Structures are given as structure tokens and as C-alpha cells.
Amino acid sequence: MDNELNQQIGRLEASVSELQKSTDELNNDVKALSAQMNKWGGYGAGLMLLGAVVGWFGTIYFANK
Numbered sequence: 001m002d003n004e005l006n007q008q009i010g011r012l013e014a015s016v017s018e019l020q021k022s023t024d025e026l027n028n029d030v031k032a033l034s035a036q037m038n039k040w041g042g043y044g045a046g047l048m049l050l051g052a053v054v055g056w057f058g059t060i061y062f063a064n065k
Helices: 002-040 042-063
Strands: none
Touching: 002 042
């Protein structure tokens, strides 16, 4: 029983470690995206808005076919 519990704890620790690595990578990606958006100024937000609108119209158009 004690050995099985230690194995489960070890697996949980490994899972938590992987989640922390993934979170760190995601944080770095968000920082890079934020820096790029700041570099572009308002153009980046405009492009994202344009992409959202085109996607919305595309969904409406293709959903009705």
C-alpha cells in the first residue's frame, strides 16, 4: 500500500512538473505576442479584428449552405 502511494505521488509530481513547463512556455508565447502587438501599435489589433469579422461572415455564409 505504501509503495503504491509513493508511485502515485511520483506520477503526480511528474505531471505537475510538465504542467509548470507548459505554463512557462505559454507565458513566454504570450509575452512575445504582446511585444509584437506593441511593436505594431494599433495595426495588430486592427488585423485581429478584421480576421474575426471575416471569420464571422465566413461562418454565417457557409453555415447557410
